[in-house]
Amino acid sequence: xxxxxxxxxxxxxxxxxxxxxxxxxxxxxxxxxxxxxxxxxxxxxxxxxxxxxxxxxxxxxxxxxxxxxxxxxxxxxxxxxxxxxxxxxxxxxxxxxxxxxxxxxxxxxxxxxxxxxxxxxxxxxxxxxxxxxxxxxxxxxxxxxxxxxxxxxxxxxxxxxxxxxxxxxxxxxxxxxxxxxxxxxxxxxxxxxxxxxxxxxxxxxxxxxxxxxxxxxxxxxxxxxxxxxxxxxxxxxxxxxxxxxxxxxxxxxxxxxxxxxxxxxxxxxxxxxxxxxxxxxxxxxxxxxxxxxxxxxxxxxxxxxxxxxxxxxxxxxxxxxxxxxxxxxxxxxxxxxxxxxxxxxxxxxxxxx
Amino acid sequence: xxxxxxxxxxxxxxxxxxxxxxxxxxxxxxxxxxxxxxxxxxxxxxxxxxxxxxxxxxxxxxxxxxxxxxxxxxxxxxxxxxxxxxxxxxxxxxxxxxxxxxxxxxxxxxxxxxxxxxxxxxxxxxxxxxxxxxxxxxxxxxxxxxxxxxxxxxxxxxxxxxxxxxxxxxxxxxxxxxxxxxxxxxxxxxxxxxxxxxxxxxxxxxxxxxxxxxxxxxxxxxxxxxxxxxxxxxxxxxxxxxxxxxxxxxxxxxxxxxxxxxxxxxx
Numbered sequence: 001x002x003x004x005x006x007x008x009x010x011x012x013x014x015x016x017x018x019x020x021x022x023x024x025x026x027x028x029x030x031x032x033x034x035x036x037x038x039x040x041x042x043x044x045x046x047x048x049x050x051x052x053x054x055x056x057x058x059x060x061x062x063x064x065x066x067x068x069x070x071x072x073x074x075x076x077x078x079x080x081x082x083x084x085x086x087x088x089x090x091x092x093x094x095x096x097x098x099x100x101x102x103x104x105x106x107x108x109x110x111x112x113x114x115x116x117x118x119x120x121x122x123x124x125x126x127x128x129x130x131x132x133x134x135x136x137x138x139x140x141x142x143x144x145x146x147x148x149x150x151x152x153x154x155x156x157x158x159x160x161x162x163x164x165x166x167x168x169x170x171x172x173x174x175x176x177x178x179x180x181x182x183x184x185x186x187x188x189x190x191x192x193x194x195x196x197x198x199x200x201x202x203x204x205x206x207x208x209x210x211x212x213x214x215x216x217x218x219x220x221x222x223x224x225x226x227x228x229x230x231x232x233x234x235x236x237x238x239x240x241x242x243x244x245x246x247x248x249x250x251x252x253x254x255x256x257x258x259x260x261x262x263x264x265x266x267x268x269x270x271x272x273x274x275x276x277x278x279x280x281x282x283x284x285x286x287x288x289x290x291x292x293x294x295x296x297x298x299x300x301x302x303x304x305x306x307x308x309x310x311x312x313x314x315x316x317x318x319x320x321x322x323x324x325x326x327x328x329x330x331x332x333x334x335x336x337x338x339x340x341x342x343x344x345x346x347x348x349x350x351x352x353x
Numbered sequence: 354x355x356x357x358x359x360x361x362x363x364x365x366x367x368x369x370x371x372x373x374x375x376x377x378x379x380x381x382x383x384x385x386x387x388x389x390x391x392x393x394x395x396x397x398x399x400x401x402x403x404x405x406x407x408x409x410x411x412x413x414x415x416x417x418x419x420x421x422x423x424x425x426x427x428x429x430x431x432x433x434x435x436x437x438x439x440x441x442x443x444x445x446x447x448x449x450x451x452x453x454x455x456x457x458x459x460x461x462x463x464x465x466x467x468x469x470x471x472x473x474x475x476x477x478x479x480x481x482x483x484x485x486x487x488x489x490x491x492x493x494x495x496x497x498x499x500x501x502x503x504x505x506x507x508x509x510x511x512x513x514x515x516x517x518x519x520x521x522x523x524x525x526x527x528x529x530x531x532x533x534x535x536x537x538x539x540x541x542x543x544x545x546x547x548x549x550x551x552x553x554x555x556x557x558x559x560x561x562x563x564x565x566x567x568x569x570x571x572x573x574x575x576x577x578x579x580x581x582x583x584x585x586x587x588x589x590x591x592x593x594x595x596x597x598x599x600x601x602x603x604x605x606x607x608x609x610x611x612x613x614x615x616x617x618x619x620x
Contacts, residue, residue: 084528109531
């Protein structure tokens with residue numbers, strides 16, 4: 001990975017409709033994706049992540065703004081002249097062509113010599129472990145195999161950037177996990193920049209070098225998985241990535257006064273006034289000296305850990321995730337009153353919503 | 354069978370109605386085919402087995418001429434109608450839905466909805482004006498008329514085929530450096546080809562069968578097989594008509610078999 005830009009969006013916007021009923025699918029997004037990184041665009045459906053991907057592929061043109069590929073403005077260049085290839089959500093394999101002919105298609109269109117194309121197809125088939133399937137038609141393959149053909153076809157011409165539009169959403173859980181590792185392996189082996197679109201936060205966290213979280217056509221936060229998980233910039237990001245408890249209170253000189261009157265030390269917070277605090281369930285400890293009093297309302301056993309549903313004095317419901325002891329029983333009884341404290345440094349102070 | 358399941362096949366009288374319907378559909382055809390091998394001069398009295406009427410029809414110059422004309426007409430109409438229908442189907446399916454799409458469908462399918470006799474009269478008047486102005490009386494009028502009413506029959510299977518094709522396929526081709534023409538040539542056309550062939554075959558059969566419009570549009574001496582047969586019926590009816598009909602039937606069955614084989618979903 002280098003600091004060179006593979007893809008840049010400069011104030012890119014895509015609007016549909018006009019006048020009062022205009023829909024801003026993409027609302028003034030600026031973003032730099034670095035060469036060789038695995039970049040994920042993450043967000044709920046309708047957040048604009050697929051629109052941004054289409055702008056990079058060239059299937060749609062921005063209403064305003066620019067798209068750059070390796071520093072060159074490609075905003076007005078048609079998709080067949082962009083050194084970018086796509087793995088489609090539906091795979092879009094050509095049903096009348098064999099697996100090998102599908103993979104060869106891009107190279108043929110580029111006018112590469114026959115021998116070179118054949119060698120490259122062999123190489124790609126080996127890369128996605130489908131050597132035996134070269135002559136099959138796509139309809140004769142399983143979903144996972146079709147997925148790998150789509151990958152091989154998109155990688156064969158050696159694109160500068162590979163775009164992946166929710167490619168794993170049609171696979172079952174086990175296969176999806178397998179393909180996540182496979183994708184990461186392919187990205188590392190080929191060194192090609194991957195731009196991956198998903199609504200699955202776990203997928204984003206496990207595979208990405210960096211993640212861009214989107215909402216309602218706007219980029220909310222860009223950063224590494226740890227940065228995004230541990231330092232969400234707003235309530236939306238904190239809520240969308242993993243599970244989070246939200247508390248509201250008033251910040252006064254490094255301490256937050258909760259509605260119950262309890263005071264929570266947040267030394268890293270500055271300023272004052274109304275704030276929202278985000279605390280991850282796994283960052284809450286049972287602590288006889290803890291600042292918060294809570295009543296246990298329910299425990300849910302998840303194997304590796306146990307989720308304790310708790311009610312604070314002011315009525316706020318929170319969840320604490322405790323590691324299950326070898327006996328499997330955390331030794332707490334429903335209705336019991338406990339004292340809690342967040343792990344120092346784990347409390348996020350969020351502004352706005 | 355269980356009382357809870359509704360099964361129309363178990364309703365009283367179902368078998369009777371079904372058999373009656375099939376008899377009604379096929380008995381006349383079977384009778385016609387059998388009587389085409391009749392040795393006697395009558396269409397109603399059986400006089401023993403013979404290929405006599407096939408031989409007579411074969412030697413009849415009017416029949417020969419009408420057959421050639423019918424085939425030329427049907428082939429021309431099939432080619433023109435399926436070419437037009439291909440363009441129409443591409444224009445109405447290979448894009449996002451647009452305003453007025455349903456209206457366009459109705460417009461394209463006009464010949465299916467307007468009574469044929471109305472179209473026939475309209476064409477008669479329209480072509481009469483052109484004939485007067487240009488003096489041209491060739492087969493062109495019939496080819497134009499047949500091509501026009503065959504368009505919806507060609508359009509339906511082509512459109513059905515295209516609607517079953519993911520729009521992303523063309524996107525994928527463009528993404529893999531294919532120009533719009535290469536995309537059409539390498540992806541769209543091969544995938545829609547069975548639909549086009551089916552549309553052409555259906556048009557061929559529909560054209561071959563047409564009486565009303567042909568009767569109104571044709572100039573003197575431009576009998577097709579169906580209009581020739583209609584003319585024969587006005588005079589003495591002989592089993593020659595049965596023989597010609599049977600030959601047409603065989604041709605049509607062959608064409609329709611090909612049509613179903615082409616439109617059948619393939620794994």
